[in-house]
Amino acid sequence: MTEIAPAAPKVETRLVYAHGLAAIVTLLISVAFGVMASIEMLVPEAGGNLPWLTWGRLRYDHTQGIMLGWLGNAFFAFLYHAVPLLTGRSITSARLGQWIFGLWNFAVVAPGWVLVLAGFSQPLEWAEFPLVIDAFVVLALVLVIVQFLPPFFSRGLEDLYVSSWYIIGGLVFTLLAYPMGNFVPELVPGARGAAFSGLWIHDAIGLFVTPLALAILYFVIPAATRRPIFSHFLSMLGFWLLFFLYPLNGTHHYIFSVIPMSAQMGAIAASTLLGLDVILVVANLLLSMRGAGLFPADIGLRFVATGTVFYLVVSIQGSVQAQMAINRQIHFSDWVIGHSHLAMLGFATFSAAGGLIHAWQRIPWARYSGPMLSLSYWLLLAGVVIMVSDLTVAGLVEGRLWQSAAPWMDSVRAAQPYWVIRTITFVPIAAGFLALLAGLVTGERAGGLRAVGDSVGHEPVAEIAPRLAPADL
Amino acid sequence: MKRALRMSYLVAGVAGLGFFAMSVLLLAVWPGRVLEEQVRRMSPGHPLGLTDSEGRGRRIYAREGCAYCHTQQIRYVASDVARFGGATLAWETIFDYPHLWGTRRIGPDLSREGATRSADWQLSHLYSPRSMVQGSVMPAFVWLFDGAPDRPKQEGLDLLAYVETLGRDRALAAPEGESRARAACDCSEDERRFAFGSAVLNASPALARRQGDHPRLAPSGDSTKGQQVYSRDCATCHGTRGEGDGPGAVGLHPHPANLAEHEYTLDRLSFALWNGVAGTGMPAWRDLPLADLAAAAAVVRGFHAPQPEPAIPEAVLAVGAKVYAARCAQCHGENGAGDGYAVSQFAVAPTNFRTQRPSLAVSLRAVRDGIEGTPMAPWSNELSEAELSAVAYYVRGFFEGQ
Numbered sequence: 001m002t003e004i005a006p007a008a009p010k011v012e013t014r015l016v017y018a019h020g021l022a023a024i025v026t027l028l029i030s031v032a033f034g035v036m037a038s039i040e041m042l043v044p045e046a047g048g049n050l051p052w053l054t055w056g057r058l059r060y061d062h063t064q065g066i067m068l069g070w071l072g073n074a075f076f077a078f079l080y081h082a083v084p085l086l087t088g089r090s091i092t093s094a095r096l097g098q099w100i101f102g103l104w105n106f107a108v109v110a111p112g113w114v115l116v117l118a119g120f121s122q123p124l125e126w127a128e129f130p131l132v133i134d135a136f137v138v139l140a141l142v143l144v145i146v147q148f149l150p151p152f153f154s155r156g157l158e159d160l161y162v163s164s165w166y167i168i169g170g171l172v173f174t175l176l177a178y179p180m181g182n183f184v185p186e187l188v189p190g191a192r193g194a195a196f197s198g199l200w201i202h203d204a205i206g207l208f209v210t211p212l213a214l215a216i217l218y219f220v221i222p223a224a225t226r227r228p229i230f231s232h233f234l235s236m237l238g239f240w241l242l243f244f245l246y247p248l249n250g251t252h253h254y255i256f257s258v259i260p261m262s263a264q265m266g267a268i269a270a271s272t273l274l275g276l277d278v279i280l281v282v283a284n285l286l287l288s289m290r291g292a293g294l295f296p297a298d299i300g301l302r303f304v305a306t307g308t309v310f311y312l313v314v315s316i317q318g319s320v321q322a323q324m325a326i327n328r329q330i331h332f333s334d335w336v337i338g339h340s341h342l343a344m345l346g347f348a349t350f351s352a353a354g355g356l357i358h359a360w361q362r363i364p365w366a367r368y369s370g371p372m373l374s375l376s377y378w379l380l381l382a383g384v385v386i387m388v389s390d391l392t393v394a395g396l397v398e399g400r401l402w403q404s405a406a407p408w409m410d411s412v413r414a415a416q417p418y419w420v421i422r423t424i425t426f427v428p429i430a431a432g433f434l435a436l437l438a439g440l441v442t443g444e445r446a447g448g449l450r451a452v453g454d455s456v457g458h459e460p461v462a463e464i465a466p467r468l469a470p471a472d473l
Numbered sequence: 474m475k476r477a478l479r480m481s482y483l484v485a486g487v488a489g490l491g492f493f494a495m496s497v498l499l500l501a502v503w504p505g506r507v508l509e510e511q512v513r514r515m516s517p518g519h520p521l522g523l524t525d526s527e528g529r530g531r532r533i534y535a536r537e538g539c540a541y542c543h544t545q546q547i548r549y550v551a552s553d554v555a556r557f558g559g560a561t562l563a564w565e566t567i568f569d570y571p572h573l574w575g576t577r578r579i580g581p582d583l584s585r586e587g588a589t590r591s592a593d594w595q596l597s598h599l600y601s602p603r604s605m606v607q608g609s610v611m612p613a614f615v616w617l618f619d620g621a622p623d624r625p626k627q628e629g630l631d632l633l634a635y636v637e638t639l640g641r642d643r644a645l646a647a648p649e650g651e652s653r654a655r656a657a658c659d660c661s662e663d664e665r666r667f668a669f670g671s672a673v674l675n676a677s678p679a680l681a682r683r684q685g686d687h688p689r690l691a692p693s694g695d696s697t698k699g700q701q702v703y704s705r706d707c708a709t710c711h712g713t714r715g716e717g718d719g720p721g722a723v724g725l726h727p728h729p730a731n732l733a734e735h736e737y738t739l740d741r742l743s744f745a746l747w748n749g750v751a752g753t754g755m756p757a758w759r760d761l762p763l764a765d766l767a768a769a770a771a772v773v774r775g776f777h778a779p780q781p782e783p784a785i786p787e788a789v790l791a792v793g794a795k796v797y798a799a800r801c802a803q804c805h806g807e808n809g810a811g812d813g814y815a816v817s818q819f820a821v822a823p824t825n826f827r828t829q830r831p832s833l834a835v836s837l838r839a840v841r842d843g844i845e846g847t848p849m850a851p852w853s854n855e856l857s858e859a860e861l862s863a864v865a866y867y868v869r870g871f872f873e874g875q
Contacts, residue, residue, distance in 0.1 A: 041579075041610045044603070051616045056538015123535035124571055157482040169489060176493055180501075190566025192505040194546075194574050199501055201576075207493075243489055247496030251504075253576055256548035258511075258563045261661070263504040328550050332578035403552045407678070407760040408581045413608050 009084035013363045015097040019077035020356050022105050024437045026069025029113070031433060033062040035426040041419050052117040060116045060128035066344055067126060067204060068137070069109040074352035075212040076100070079148050079167065081359035082219050086164050087151035100143050107136040124197055126204040127182040134182040141175045162235035163215040169243055170211030177203035177247075191258050198259075198267075199250030206246030209348045213311075214242075214281070216355035217304055221288050224301040224358065230287035238281035245274045252322040255331065268322050275319030282312040298452070299373045299439075300361060303354030306381060310346035314339065329403065334415060335395025338388045345429070346384045353380075353436060360440055361448030369443030370451050372435050379432030387425040394418030508563045515654040516564035517646035523568055523638060530635025533628055535573065537614065543583045544575035545639065549667040558585045558640075558676040560667040562654060565643055580611060585640035585675035593846070594754040595633050597622040597724035604720035607705050622724025644674055678760035681749030683822060690743040690767040696775075699768035702761070707769060710754065715776035725754040726846030727821070733776040734832040738875050741828035742770040752821035753846070785866045793867025796860045800852065801868070809871030821847045830872035836865040 037058040039046045047053030080097070084090055091097065112129035115121065120130040129137070148171060152164055160168075181200020185193035222229050229235055251259060251267035285308045289296070296302045317339055320326055330336065357373060360366055394415050401411040444450075523531060534540070547553045549560045561584055566572060590598075597604060600622035602611040617629035625633065643650065655669045673680075693699060704713065710725065712718040715732030722729045746766045749757035758766060798807070804823040806812040811825030824831075831839065840861050843851035852861060 040612065044610050044612055047612070049613050049615045054537060054612045054614070056536075056541055056612070059538055059541050119536045121536060122571060123538065123540045123573055125576060172489075173493055176490075180497065184501075185571035187570070188505065190569040190572050191508050191561075191563045193569070194566075194572040195501040195504045195508075196497075197572065197574075199496060244492045247493050248500060250496070251500045254546075254574065256550050256553075257546060257574070258508070258549075258561055258566075260504045260507045261664075263500050267500060328552075331548075332544060332576065336576065402556070402578075405555075405760070408556075409606065409608055412579065412610060416608075 009088050010090045011084050011362075012080050012091060012094050012097055013365070015080045015094065015101065016077045016359050016363060017366060018101055019073045019080065020360060020440065022101070023070050023073035023077060023352070023356065024433065024440070026065055026073060026105070026109055027433055028430070028437070030062055030065030030069055031426070031430055033058045033065060033113075035423065035430070037062055038419065038423045038426065042416070042423060051119065057117050057119070057121070060121050061113045063126060063344075064112060064116070064128050065109065067209070068104075068112070068129075071209055071212075071344075071348055071352055072104060072109075074356050075216075076104070076144070078212075078216055078219075078352070078355035078359055081362065082163065082215070082355075083148050083151055083167065086161055086167075086219070087155040089151035089155055092147045092150050096143060096147050100140060100147060103136060103140045103143065108133055108140060122182075122186065124181065124185055125201050127185075127197075127200060131183070131186070134178070137182075138175070138179060141171070141178065145171050145175060161218070162229070162232065162239055163219040165236070165239050166211040166215035166218065169239070170208060170215065173203070173207035173211070173243070173247075177207050194254060194257070195251065195259055195263070198253045199247065201253050202250040203247060205343055205348075206242075206249060209344070210242070210246065213307065213348050213351035213355075216351045216358075217285055217308055217311075220300055220304045220354055220358045221285060221308075224296070224298045224304075225289060225292055227288065230284050234280060234284040238277060238284060241277040242274070242281070245270045245277060249274060249318075249322075252327075255322070255324060255327045268324065271322035272319050275316050278312060278315035282308055282315075299370060299377060300354045300358035302374075302377055303350045303357060305354075306377075307347055307350030307354055310342060310350055310384075314342040314347050317342065329399040330395050331399075333395035333398040333402075334391045334418065335399065338391030338395060341384065341391065342388045345380075346388065349384075350380070357439075361452050364446050364449060366448060367441055367443045367445055368447035368451060369439045370447065372439035372442060376432045376435035376439055379428040379435060383425045383427075383429035383432055387422055387429070390418050390421045390425070394422075511562075511659070512564040512567055514657040514659075515562060516567070517642070517650040517653070520564065520567065520642040521638075521645070524634070526631045526634045527638050528635075529628075530631035530633065531573075533617070533632045534635055535571075537612070539583075540573040540575040541577060542575075542579035542611070543581065544578050545569075545572075545582065545584045546574040547582055547584050549664055551667070553582070554667050554671050554676070556676060557582045559643070559651075559669060559671045559674050560664075562643070562668060564654075565640075580609075581677075583636070583639050585644075585677060587637040587639040587641045588644070589675060589677045589680045590756055591681075591725075591752065591754050592633060592637070593623070593725045594756065595636060596625050596629060597721055597754070599629065599632065600625075600724065601720070603709075604723075605709055607709055623726065640675060647674060678758070679749065679756035681751040681753075681755065681757050683748075683751045685748050687744045687747035688763055688766075690739060690746070690763065690770050692739065693764070693767035693771040695764070695768045696771065698765065699772040702765045702769040703772040706758065706761070707773070711773075715773065721754075727753055727844055728846070729754065731835065732773050733778070734835045736777045736779075736830040736872065737774060738828045738873065739770060739774070740875075741825070742773055746770060750821075752819070789863045790867055790870070792860060793863035793865075796856060796864040797867050800855070801864065804848070805868070809868060819848045823849070826868045826871035827873050830869050833865065833869065836869055837862060840865050840868075 036047065036053065037055050040055045040058070080091065112133040115130050115133065116128060121128050122130060149168060152160070152168055177200060180196055181203065184196040188196060218229065218235065248270035249267055251263050252271050255264050255268065289305055292301060292305065294305070296305055321330055321335065321339065360368060397414050397418070398411045401414060547557045547559065547561045554560055594605065598606065599614045600618050601613050602609040617632060618625050651669055655665065658665055658668065660668070708719050710719045710721040710729040711732055712722065717729040717731035719729065745755065746758050746769065749755050802813055803815045804813040805826065809826035811823045813823065816823060839849060841851060841853045843849050856864070
């Protein structure tokens with residue numbers, strides 16, 4: 001991390017804190033949407049047959065809340081911590097930060113949820129909030145770029161650390177891809193619109209979630225282990241391959257569709273290569289962590305380490321399920337739901353939580369409870385592993401029945417036990433998220449700084465404290 | 474050196490944007506042009522598009538997340554085509570703003586759902602899915618109704634209207650549309666086979682047919698299986714004792730048959746189970762194993778308790794025969810086989826009395842009051858009490874048994 005300037009840039013800890021709390025609150029609400037939807041697959045009348053509690057609307061709010069509410073806020077919290085440290089310069093404006101916070105939470109997430117429940121939405125995956133909300137998302141994304149990118153440019157683009165590349169790339173490409181996924185299919189019908197939708201389904205994860213999650217992994221690992229990344233060359237190779245390959249993946253959501261076969265084949269090839277690229281990226285990250293153990297003592301690092309492993313698993317899985325022989329069997333089934341939970345709840349959530357905890361530890365006035373966060377880690381790990389395994393098997397069972405001549409309802413009946421287990425995993429997952437919240441709002445003030453000092457081989461308090469401007473302490 | 478570095482990052486930035494632009498061009502814009510060309514070559518002259526009501530229904534379908542459980546995209550794979558019908562062509566989707574392809578199938582694909590089941594069935598199912606399909610996990614869309622499955626609000630009617638359009642354009646264009654599209658299709662042998670090779674455009678095993686072959690079900694002694702199949706798939710409408718009073722019966726017009734009040738030949742049940750009863754809520758069950766159908770048929774036949782038939786005086790039967798010939802034969806046929814000359818006019822086929830015999834009470838009620846939801850009219854204004862009961866006796870005599 002050669003580019004950390006000697007001068008202490010001001011970290012707007014209050015904005016880290018605000019987005020961090022908003023992230024967890026929106027996360028808990030999104031989980032509530034998800035578990036309610038999963039209960040309705042067991043007891044369809046559980047929502048009292050009220051329109052705003054119907055499965056479809058809850059399903060829309062669940063994923064939009066996770067992507068925009070939880071991950072969006074968590075990424076912004078991390079950026080407020082990381083950008084000043086990466087550039088040695090302050091973010092554009094704390095005042096602008098308040099506007100972004102207000103817009104994101106009170107003009108996008110909250111009204112988006114309400115409008116979907118009230119019946120205003122669009123039936124496009126990862127784009128369910130209605131068009132009026134999309135306009136605010138685009139506005140907020142522009143402001144986010146104004147907030148976070150100028151420090152990189154005023155510092156100069158020479159010898160940028162890989163996290164900086166991911167941040168710049170992620171924010172710029174999200175701004176480009178978002179309108180494509182949200183507006184174009186309303187204007188271009190049917191199969192042609194689906195081609196655009198398919199791109200966005202993968203760009204949402206590939207150009208928004210993954211780059212910012214990787215920015216966290218690449219930042220937290222050297223910061224917490226106090227060792228440089230294993231290979232900057234591999235970092236950059238991984239970055240460019242990722243930005244080359246990710247956008248070319250989208251059509252793999254519509255394999256065996258009427259979309260031209262050559263486009264499908266191209267996307268399958270890109271999906272395959274992407275898995276290879278991720279092996280490279282993850283190898284670099286894991287080699288950078290060697291010696292820290294499978295479950296590092298530093299809890300931020302522990303989340304990040306597990307997020308890295310999930311990233312490898314979910315990406316290899318993605319490459320495999322894009323292959324025609326596999327896709328024929330498992331497409332449309334719960335296997336894919338398992339895959340998306342492995343991506344969003346495994347890789348992205350563990351990375352985002354790790355980044356959030358890492359930033360939180362370094363807010364001198366924030367409360368922090370290590371034991372609570374450790375508990376959160378184990379509960380979430382158990383929850384996500386059980387849920388994803390369960391849904392993967394369910395998908396295989398469903399796919400098998402669909403290949404046979406069995407009546408359709410046989411697949412629904414056969415899936416029921418798996419859906420019960422999926423719903424039960426709500427218990428460790430929700431408890432894990434509550435423990436995450438408790439870990440960040442209970443415990444001692446400055447407990448995080450002390451925890452960092454305690455961890456073997458980590459940045460001592462004396463070194464990091466001057467870089468952080470205490471807000472009002 | 475510094476300047477060169479700056480330039481290299483500029484190049485990198487342009488390259489990065491280039492990657493994104495390339496992905497959009499290669500995987501969305503170019504395929505879009507290919508699809509557009511395909512639509513131009515393969516679509517029939519005048520696809521219908523959606524009426525206002527159907528368009529509103531489409532928005533309700535979108536709003537309630539229907540596409541997140543029901544795909545509208547039959548893939549170019551054998552299992553999809555076998556289960557749902559001809560693979561989706563590009564031109565079938567040209568009115569979809571935005572598309573509703575979906576990526577998850579909890580319920581079946583609905584690309585060909587229009588005309589698969591009766592409107593009554595669809596409305597009842599929207600209002601109370603588990604009254605129609607045991608084990609379904611579909612939400613009950615009660616807010617589209619006025620408190621009963623047969624009292625849909627405008628929104629319920631709109632949604633039904635939209636569902637009825639699914640697969641309509643392609644079905645209407647057939648068979649000329651199919652052969653033209655097939656000839657114009659610039660596709661591989663596999664693609665051609667999946668898009669046009671299906672014996673029927675709509676492969677739904679529930680699609681009811683007026684005519685068609687059916688397997689001869691063997692008499693079955695497996696009453697355990699019979700009870701299991703009957704209570705799972707039949708009791709929802711026909712009721713646990715076969716009296717036509719299951720939870721799904723409320724919204725169906727005509728009401729589900731009272732199986733206890735009818736005597737059926739095995740052949741009649743075989744036909745109804747295999748082909749459904751067109752024009753009514755009774756779907757076909759071609760996706761069930763024949764052993765299951767045979768076992769269910771045995772349960773149905775078991776509901777009828779044989780009773781000693783009263784001897785009807787010849788004079789009464791003569792009156793019945795006269796009335797029948799004058800009033801009934803044009804639909805039910807001279808010999809009671811349900812094959813009168815007017816048959817083709819009706820959505821619901823007239824009863825074939827040779828293969829099913831109503832109880833005297835049911836026979837009398839039908840001739841007196843008609844049968845709601847069918848062309849069978851009430852005759853109490855036209856015929857005297859004596860004539861009514863005479864013809865009610867008479868039709869029961871056609872039954873051939875077995």
